[in-house]
Amino acid sequence: MIIDCHxxxxxxxxxxxxxxEKQIAGLKDPAHVPTKDALNITDDQIRESLxxxxxxxxxxxxxxxxxxxxRASAMGHHIGNETTSRxxxxxxxxxxxxxxxxxxxxxxxxxxxxxxxxxxxARCISELERCVNQLGFIxxxxxxxxxxxxxxxxxxxxxxxxxFYEKMVELDVPAMIHVSATCNPNFHTxxxxxxxxxxxxxxxxxxxxxxxxxxxxxxxxxxxxGAVPYHWGRYRGLAxxxxxxxLDEMMRNNVFFDTCVYHxxxxxxxxxxxxxDNILFGSEMVGAVRGIDPTTSHYYDDTKRYVDKVxxxxxxxxxxxxxxxxxxxxxxxxxxxxxxx
Amino acid sequence: MIIDCHxxxxxxxxxxxxxxEKQIAGLKDPAHVPTKDALNITDDQIRESLxxxxxxxxxxxxxxxxxxxxRASAMGHHIGNETTSRxxxxxxxxxxxxxxxxxxxxxxxxxxxxxxxxxxxARCISELERCVNQLGFIxxxxxxxxxxxxxxxxxxxxxxxxxFYEKMVELDVPAMIHVSATCNPNFHTxxxxxxxxxxxxxxxxxxxxxxxxxxxxxxxxxxxxGAVPYHWGRYRGLAxxxxxxxLDEMMRNNVFFDTCVYHxxxxxxxxxxxxxDNILFGSEMVGAVRGIDPTTSHYYDDTKRYVDKVxxxxxxxxxxxxxxxxxxxxxxxxxxxxxxx
Numbered sequence: 001m002i003i004d005c006h007x008x009x010x011x012x013x014x015x016x017x018x019x020x021e022k023q024i025a026g027l028k029d030p031a032h033v034p035t036k037d038a039l040n041i042t043d044d045q046i047r048e049s050l051x052x053x054x055x056x057x058x059x060x061x062x063x064x065x066x067x068x069x070x071r072a073s074a075m076g077h078h079i080g081n082e083t084t085s086r087x088x089x090x091x092x093x094x095x096x097x098x099x100x101x102x103x104x105x106x107x108x109x110x111x112x113x114x115x116x117x118x119x120x121x122a123r124c125i126s127e128l129e130r131c132v133n134q135l136g137f138i139x140x141x142x143x144x145x146x147x148x149x150x151x152x153x154x155x156x157x158x159x160x161x162x163x164f165y166e167k168m169v170e171l172d173v174p175a176m177i178h179v180s181a182t183c184n185p186n187f188h189t190x191x192x193x194x195x196x197x198x199x200x201x202x203x204x205x206x207x208x209x210x211x212x213x214x215x216x217x218x219x220x221x222x223x224x225x226g227a228v229p230y231h232w233g234r235y236r237g238l239a240x241x242x243x244x245x246x247l248d249e250m251m252r253n254n255v256f257f258d259t260c261v262y263h264x265x266x267x268x269x270x271x272x273x274x275x276x277d278n279i280l281f282g283s284e285m286v287g288a289v290r291g292i293d294p295t296t297s298h299y300y301d302d303t304k305r306y307v308d309k310v311x312x313x314x315x316x317x318x319x320x321x322x323x324x325x326x327x328x329x330x331x332x333x334x335x336x337x338x339x340x341x
Numbered sequence: 342m343i344i345d346c347h348x349x350x351x352x353x354x355x356x357x358x359x360x361x362e363k364q365i366a367g368l369k370d371p372a373h374v375p376t377k378d379a380l381n382i383t384d385d386q387i388r389e390s391l392x393x394x395x396x397x398x399x400x401x402x403x404x405x406x407x408x409x410x411x412r413a414s415a416m417g418h419h420i421g422n423e424t425t426s427r428x429x430x431x432x433x434x435x436x437x438x439x440x441x442x443x444x445x446x447x448x449x450x451x452x453x454x455x456x457x458x459x460x461x462x463a464r465c466i467s468e469l470e471r472c473v474n475q476l477g478f479i480x481x482x483x484x485x486x487x488x489x490x491x492x493x494x495x496x497x498x499x500x501x502x503x504x505f506y507e508k509m510v511e512l513d514v515p516a517m518i519h520v521s522a523t524c525n526p527n528f529h530t531x532x533x534x535x536x537x538x539x540x541x542x543x544x545x546x547x548x549x550x551x552x553x554x555x556x557x558x559x560x561x562x563x564x565x566x567g568a569v570p571y572h573w574g575r576y577r578g579l580a581x582x583x584x585x586x587x588l589d590e591m592m593r594n595n596v597f598f599d600t601c602v603y604h605x606x607x608x609x610x611x612x613x614x615x616x617x618d619n620i621l622f623g624s625e626m627v628g629a630v631r632g633i634d635p636t637t638s639h640y641y642d643d644t645k646r647y648v649d650k651v652x653x654x655x656x657x658x659x660x661x662x663x664x665x666x667x668x669x670x671x672x673x674x675x676x677x678x679x680x681x682x
Contacts, residue, residue: 155527184492185495186485186492196540200537206532223575231607233604238529238532265573269571288579289575291578300578
């Protein structure tokens, strides 16, 4: 079985974006009182949005199940206030629930969180509980920079985040560290902000005792761990100079990289450098890079092609494609049996 | 001849840091009137600071000449105001000049700039001219984020920077894109801020027509180009989706990566991915990572060992070790003949 740990609902029906635009327009009117409002999307519209995209690619590329969350770039935690973020988040998560209900064998849900700049992460606990306990979600996407590129929140290793982490551990769900769109013109959302956030989070983990405080917490750093595998010697050396644990030891039970690296040489490096137990198959399709690579005639984000070319034992392949992901997101086991498909 | 394009004076005599501390202490006193003050460092102190460090490593590792600039993490453009930055910068550059005068065969100078948050880059022109025309420097380090991790300046591709670029072109000197220490607790100076800035600059270059406006300008993105070679497929795909020129074409005459990547697999990837004409040998020794890798028994930052193991033709080796650097920093040719040593 092949589980793709990283998919966003980037192809949601247009009514979702219309809702968001209406919500944002309301922010400009001082007399505006925010309401959640209804979102009119039919089951057929949801089916249509997926059949020609994620489901088609699952079939064509040969993956079985996608761990699916709202569009990351659209989370936009920096827009409006906590109420804006909460209503938008609930709509997005409810839509993921409907996707997973319509296609229970193809998608399992991960939630967006109602983060907002300056608002304590503890305020996201109720939405995490709702998504996990009521909607059957198996994890969340945690934004280390709700300000959208101004990096005003405390580091992920600060006690500011601890109440939320306690709930993650209690519910036994991991978080993928994933920023959203940036409003800082220095950064390009998918080109630099995403990758920078991955690299930033890893270095925060190196320099803190977070995993002493939370030995069972699990984080996925997406996009192949940002710059980390390429600069593995730098991070090993920094950890050593700073008298911190070796990287493999720090990562072991707590930090995992996905395979969202869009060329063969990058994937080869990832598998050469990072322990096989800490790599989860992921593609982020349909996502940041949508084109076809003219040098291979295949989609850049068809990461299964690259992973298939890495010389791995059958046992290691099973780890990357399924078993590691089941360990990191254990609630998936209640949803999808090992024998499915 | 082997030229190391990336070295900072990280081992400067203690009097330099004492000066800086005094300068910073003065900022807290509202009655303080900044003065440049004298810096008392003897030639012997300079010799001592280098003989056991950079010069020793040049001899041991087999490089001939280091393109040498003030300590990057100490530039601290975010500290104080424009005057603070100017006085500090002049002191640091003057000290580099003395190093290069004492060891003209071992070091050639690159300057720090008196950047300051919110102050137009054009205000750095006079110091660039002084360093190039009077002190014989061959390039500069340009900080894309003088705020030290808050990223408040316009992107490098904004016209805000153009007057400075015009002077760079007129003087025929390149800039290494190099941030300094960060005051944002999310970032670790050498672990994430440096690498993020490299990645950020590259993505800015992808999305702009800067090199149409400045066909002869040259930028070095240090630390092996940040995350770029590892995510080469992502950047190729983004450029393609955005209808921008292919990466090789965009980089060709304008963007160069150094070899400050501290493990063999990373260096191998760099040489596999990036055109040999756009790679300059660099180590950043004595710099971010000072330890010895227990798996190799060699210094992490002894990048020559890694480059020597890449299967390159003699002609390609000469490019990386010398010829590319002479093209990017042409003023070096007036200082160091091809036959030296």
